[in-house]
Structure formats: structure tokens, C-alpha cells
Amino acid sequence: MLKRDISTMNVLVAAAGGMIGSGWLFSPFISAQIAGSNALISWIIAALFMLFIALPLCELGALFPVSGGMANYPSYTHGKEVGFLFAWVSWLSYVVMTPIEIQAILQYSSHFFPILIVKHAATFQLSHYGYLAAISIMSFVVLINTYGIKLLAECNKYTSLIKFILPSVAIIALIHTAPTFANIHISLTSKLDWEQIFSALSVGGVAFAFTGFQNGLMLAGEVKNPQRNIPIAILGAVFIGFVLYFMLQFSFLVAVPTAYLKGGWHGLSFPGDSGPLVGLTLLLGLGTVAMLLLFDAAFSPFGTTLVYTAATSRILYGMALNDHLPKIFLKLNKHKIPYVTLYANLIVGILSFLPFPGWQKMVAFLSSTSILSYGIGPTCLLAMRTLQPDIPRPFRLSYHFLSCNLAFYACNLMLYWCGFDIIWKLYLAIVLGLIITLGYQRKSLFNCSANLYWFILYMTALLLLSYIGSFGGIQLLKFPYDVAVILPFSLLMLYGSQRYITLSNTMDAIQNLEVEAS
Numbered sequence: 189m190l191k192r193d194i195s196t197m198n199v200l201v202a203a204a205g206g207m208i209g210s211g212w213l214f215s216p217f218i219s220a221q222i223a224g225s226n227a228l229i230s231w232i233i234a235a236l237f238m239l240f241i242a243l244p245l246c247e248l249g250a251l252f253p254v255s256g257g258m259a260n261y262p263s264y265t266h267g268k269e270v271g272f273l274f275a276w277v278s279w280l281s282y283v284v285m286t287p288i289e290i291q292a293i294l295q296y297s298s299h300f301f302p303i304l305i306v307k308h309a310a311t312f313q314l315s316h317y318g319y320l321a322a323i324s325i326m327s328f329v330v331l332i333n334t335y336g337i338k339l340l341a342e343c344n345k346y347t348s349l350i351k352f353i354l355p356s357v358a359i360i361a362l363i364h365t366a367p368t369f370a371n372i373h374i375s376l377t378s379k380l381d382w383e384q385i386f387s388a389l390s391v392g393g394v395a396f397a398f399t400g401f402q403n404g405l406m407l408a409g410e411v412k413n414p415q416r417n418i419p420i421a422i423l424g425a426v427f428i429g430f431v432l433y434f435m436l437q438f439s440f441l442v443a444v445p446t447a448y449l450k451g452g453w454h455g456l457s458f459p460g461d462s463g464p465l466v467g468l469t470l471l472l473g474l475g476t477v478a479m480l481l482l483f484d485a486a487f488s489p490f491g492t493t494l495v496y497t498a499a500t501s502r503i504l505y506g507m508a509l510n511d512h513l514p515k516i517f518l519k520l521n522k523h524k525i526p527y528v529t530l531y532a533n534l535i536v537g538i539l540s541f542l543p544f545p546g547w548q549k550m551v552a553f554l555s556s557t558s559i560l561s562y563g564i565g566p567t568c569l570l571a572m573r574t575l576q577p578d579i580p581r582p583f584r585l586s587y588h589f590l591s592c593n594l595a596f597y598a599c600n601l602m603l604y605w606c607g608f609d610i611i612w613k614l615y616l617a618i619v620l621g622l623i624i625t626l627g628y629q630r631k632s633l634f635n636c637s638a639n640l641y642w643f644i645l646y647m648t649a650l651l652l653l654s655y656i657g658s659f660g661g662i663q664l665l666k667f668p669y670d671v672a673v674i675l676p677f678s679l680l681m682l683y684g685s686q687r688y689i690t691l692s693n694t695m696d697a698i699q700n701l702e703v704e705a706s
Contacts, residue, residue, distance in 0.1 A: 200417075203401050203425035208351045210292030210489045211397030212433060214551075216440040217456070217464035219392040223384040224453035225372045225441050228434065230388040235430035237598040238398050242422045243591050244565035249418040250583040251572065261564050263510040265571035265689050269625060269640040272512040274564050275503060276621035281399070281557035282500040286329065287537045288554070289489035289496070290322045296463045296485030305462075312462055314541060323538055329493045330534050333501065334527050351491050352428075354484035355436055358465060361477045362439035369442050371449070379667050387659065390559075390605035391552040397433050399558045400492070401425040419583045443468060497530065504529035512625065556606045556614045563599045566592035566682060571689040597678040603650060604674055607660030615651050638688040646681045653677065 219227035248261055263271025295312050298305035304318035314322060375381050388394055401422055448458045460467025463485060469478040505526040508517035521527045569585070570592050585591055603611065622644075626633065633640075653673070656664040665673060 200421045200424050203421040204352075204428045207398060207400035207425060207429040208355070208432065208488055208492070210289050210492070211393055211399075212355055212436055212488065213292055213296065213463070213465060213485055215393030215397045215433070216437045217461065219388040219394055219437065220441060220444070220453055221456050222392045222454075223381075223388040225374055226376070226381055226385050227388050227392070227394070227437055227441070228372075229374065229376070230385050230392065230394045231430065231434045231437055233385070234389050234394045234398060234602075235426065235434075237602060238401065238426045238430075239423070240591065240595040240598050241562045241565060242401060242426050243585050244569040244588070244595055245562075246419040246422050247581060247583050247585045247588070248565060248569055248572070249422065251579070251581055260506045260510060261568040263512070265568050265575065266639040266643075266685070267637040268510070268512065268629065269622075269636045270643050271510060272507065272625040273618060273621050273640075273643060274561060275507045275510070275512060276624070277557050277618065278561040278564075279500065279503045279507070280617060281554055281561055282496055282503055283533055283536050284540045284554060285399070285496045286326060286493045286500070286533075287322065287540045288551070289493045290325050291541075292489045293325070293486045294318045294321060296466065296482060299460075299463060299466065299482060307462075319541060322541060325490070325493070326497075326534055326537055329490075329497050330530050332494060333497050333530055334521060334525055335523055350484065351488045352432065354480050354488075355432060358469070358477060358481055359435045359439040361469070361474050362443035362472075365472050365474065366439075366442040371441050371444060371446070372438070383658070383667055386601075386605040387607075390555060390602050391607060391610070393551055393555075394433075395559060395602055396551045396555045398426065398429055399554070400495070401429065440465070440468065443472060445471065497533065500533045501526050501529035504532060512628070552606060552610050553613055556603060556610045557617070559599055559602045559606070560614065563596060566596040566599075567685045570682070570686055574686065575689060593679060593682060596682045597675055600650065600674050600678045600681075601671065604654055604657060604670070605659055608654040608657070609660050611651055611654040615647055618647055639685075642681075642684050642687070645684070649677065649681070 216227075219230060223230060252261060252264070260271075260275070262274040291314065294304045294314060298312075298318075303315055304321060305312050306315045307313070444456065444458075448456060458467055458471055460470055463482075466478050466481050466485065469475075469481060504513065504517050507513045508515060508529075517526065517529050517532070519526065519528045569588060572579075573588060603614075606614075622633075626636075653665065653670070655661050657670045658665065658667040659670075
């Protein structure tokens with residue numbers, strides 16, 4: 189049994205701190221290149237979407253306070269196959285997060301140690317020295333995680349304070365330096381404006397920056413008073429992250445010298461833009477701020493790796509708990525930490541540097557996996573309301589049916605905006621997961637539950653919509669009609685997800701929770 193050792197403050201900091209990683213170091217620059225000052229609208233839309241998505245997860249998180257969080261919920265309501273696939277997607281979105289954060293650390297550190305990074309065309313990649321440094325950092329993070337969740341939470345609490353303070357210093361300095369706010373020009377009159385806003389949201393790092401608010405769910409099995417603390421952590425993290433990121437984007441936009449905007453925001457480039465915030469502060473003569481940002485460029489992602497390494501290990505633990513993986517992943521050390529999962533993720537993380545050598549390479553793909561995993565909330569909450577309408581709910585979501593449909597629609601919109609080039613890769617990743625689960629269970633595709641066929645139909649239909657759509661597709665379904673088509677598609681798919689839900693899985697899950705809590 190895992191030990192409940194995380195306080196209210198620590199779980200809030202874990203959720204909010206998980207959002208302040210490498211996203212703040214790159215997203216304002218990339219989003220500005222895609223949408224210009226309209227990127228501010230991308231942050232507002234993303235925050236609203238994340239609030240809709242977070243609300244169903246609050247009820248589920250308080251109802252099922254288990255380690256691995258939302259990766260477990262589909263197994264309770266939709267059976268093993270769908271449960272594994274959603275857990276697989278959640279794990280994919282987490283397991284490569286630590287390598288990405290470490291790549292960000294090393295990319296910014298290359299200002300002092302150029303041997304860590306090599307540049308191929310427009311992409312910055314790790315050198316052999318950088319690769320060795322990355323493995324060393326990952327191993328150290330795993331070592332910290334093996335010594336107990338309380339130690340991790342305490343370490344993360346103090347690192348997160350610095351993670352919030354230094355970006356705030358950068359915001360104040362950039363706004364103070366800006367001569368005017370003339371760079372801010374919001375234009376929402378054309379289709380192209382909105383296409384750029386939505387692209388920045390999905391592939392510009394905006395949605396990626398919000399990834400992490402669900403960390404409170406991943407550690408739910410070790411949280412004190414989860415019924416109260418989990419909703420505080422989830423909703424509080426979304427609000428804190430939005431305020432910080434919105435102001436960071438605003439300060440970046442107003443501070444860029446007009447001399448570098450002659451080619452428009454799409455052509456934005458300046459010396460040192462491999463580390464854009466540091467490059468901009470140096471350009472403006474803010475040497476002290478630049479040094480602080482260089483320090484935080486290593487510190488913030490490192491704090492995020494602490495949280496994500498812990499959360500990722502709990503996903504594998506939850507998958508083993510639901511009999512998706514061998515029981516060896518349930519082994520705990522004397523500190524009640526699932527150490528086997530830590531080392532398994534370490535190996536995968538080390539290998540992931542090889543096919544994904546640059547920070548930008550995986551951000552859009554990771555955004556798509558995270559967004560798909562958010563669909564767990566509305567589908568499972570509706571199922572639980574049907575299967576167990578009278579069970580005590582510490583946090584009960586009002587207007588749950590409307591909230592779930594809005595949340596699922598938001599998920600599908602953000603997935604669609606990722607573009608066909610990302611969606612087909614996500615589809616292949618799910619096919620690989622399906623092959624793994626069928627092989628482990630020694631089952632054929634034709635002996636699976638009807639819920640699996642629903643999930644395959646859902647992903648195939650989404651792939652087709654993306655292919656014929658206007659975001660990387662063949663433009664047969666043009667904007668804004670595609671946004672309208674996603675609505676009935678979402679309503680139909682969410683309705684279909686409720687057709688074959690099963691009571692037995694839920695009752696088993698509740699019994700397991702009672703055993704674990706005792």
C-alpha cells in the first residue's frame with residue numbers, strides 16, 4: 189500500500205509546478221512566430237478549454253484517489269482493452285516529458301557549455317557530451333524519487349517557488365523595458381487569423397504548456413484528504429498556469445524590438461534565439477535578468493522532471509494494478525515507492541533521446557497524446573454517473589452532462605488543430621499499444637469488448653476528419669465549417685462511449701480502493 193504523505197500545499201505545487209517546465213522557455217517565442225500578438229487569444233482559449241476538461245477530472249479524482257490517476261479510470265468503466273489504450277496514451281504523454289525537459293536544460297546551458305549542443309539545419313540536438321549529461325541528470329532524478337514521496341514533495345515545493353518567482357521577474361523586466369505596447373495588435377477578422385490562433389494553441393506549445401495540471405491525479409494515492417485537495421490542486425494549477433503564461437506571452441510580445449519585426453512575426457528571429465527569452469533579455473541589455481533566466485532555464489525543467497518522473501512511474505504502477513502489465517511493476521521498496529517502474533521509465537527515457545533529438549520535435553506530438561488522454565474525464569464521468577448514481581461523491585460536478593460534452597468537444601477541437609501530420613502518428617502509436625495489449629492478454633481483436641471497437645471507430649473517424657480538413661489535410665473540409673462538424677462528431681462519439689459500459693469493473697475498482705485505503 190502506498191503511503192499518503194502529500195499535503196494540500198504540496199499537491200497544489202506539484203500540479204502547478206508541473207506546468208512550469210520548459211514550456212515557458214519556448215512557447216512565447218514559437219506562438220508569436222505562428223500567430224503574432226493573436227497568441228494571447230490562444231492562451232485564453234486554452235485556459236477555458238482546460239477548465240472544462242479539469243472539472244470532470246475533479247470529480248473522478250476525488251472519487252478514485254489512486255496512484256496513476258486518470259490512467260486507471262477507463263479500466264473501471266470501459267474494460268481492459270480501452271483502459272489499457274488510454275493508459276498507454278497517458279504514459280506516452282508522460283514518459284518522454286522528462287527527456288524533453290532535460291533537453292531544454294541542456295539547450296539553454298549551451299550558452300555556457302557549447303559542447304552540449306550541436307546544430308543540424310534549424311534544429312538543435314544533443315552532442316555526445318550532451319547525451320551523457322542527460323543520462324546523468326535522469327539517473328539523479330530517479331535516485332531522488334526512490335527515497336520517498338514526502339522528500340520529493342518537499343524538494344518540489346521549494347524548487348517551485350523559484351520556478352514561479354524568476355519568470356515573474358522576467359515579466360516585470362520585459363514590460364518595464366518596452367517603450368510602448370505598439371506591438372500588440374489583435375486581429376480577429378479573417379479566417380487566417382483564427383487558423384493561426386488555433387495552430388498556436390495546439391502545435392505552438394500553448395496546450396503543451398498546460399500539460400502537468402493533472403499531476404495531482406497521478407499522485408492521488410499518496411495525497412492526504414484527497415476529496416478536498418485534488419480539486420484544489422487541479423483547478424488551482426490551471427488558474428496559476430494561465431496567469432503566468434499569459435503575462436509572459438504579453439511581456440515577450442511588447443518587448444521585441446520593432447527592428448526584428450520587419451518580416452512580420454512569422455519571420456521573427458534574433459541573436460541567441462536558441463534560448464529565446466535569454467536571447468531577448470540580452471538584446472535589451474538586461475544582463476542581470478538574463479543570468480537569472482539562464483539559472484532558471486536549468487532549474488524549472490529540473491523541478492518538472494522530479495514531478496514527471498514520479499507521476500510516470502505511478503502510471504505504470506496503475507497499469508500493473510489493473511492487470512495490464514506484469515505484477516513485477518507493483519514491487520515497492522522500503523520507502524513504499526514503486527521502484528521497478530522508475531527504472532523501466534529511465535530506460536525508455538534514455539532511448540527516447542535517439543529518435544527525438546530536439547525540443548521542438550516532440551512538443552506537438554506530446555500535446556496530442558495529452559489532449560487525447562484528457563478525453564478520459566468526460567467519458568468516464570458520464571459512465572460513473574450511470575453505473576453508480578447514488579455513490580457518495582466528495583466533489584460533485586453540477587450540470588455534469590453539459591460539462592462533459594463541452595470538455596469532449598474541446599478535446600476533439602484541440603486534437604484536430606494539431607494537424608494531420610501529428611494525428612496519423614498518434615494513430616500509429618495507438619495501433620502499437622493495441623498490438624501490445626492483445627499480445628499480453630493473448631486475445632484476438634475479434635474476442636474483445638464492444639468498447640474497443642468504439643475506440644477504434646473514434647480514432648479512425650478523427651483521422652479521416654483530419655485528413656480531409658484544413659489543418660494539414662487536403663482542404664476538402666474547410667475552416668470554419670470543420671470546427672462546426674467536430675461538434676456533432678463529438679456528441680455522437682461521446683454517446684457511443686456510453687453504450688457498453690460495465691458495472692462489474694466499477695465494483696471491482698471500488699473494492700480495490702477500499703482495500704488500498706485500509
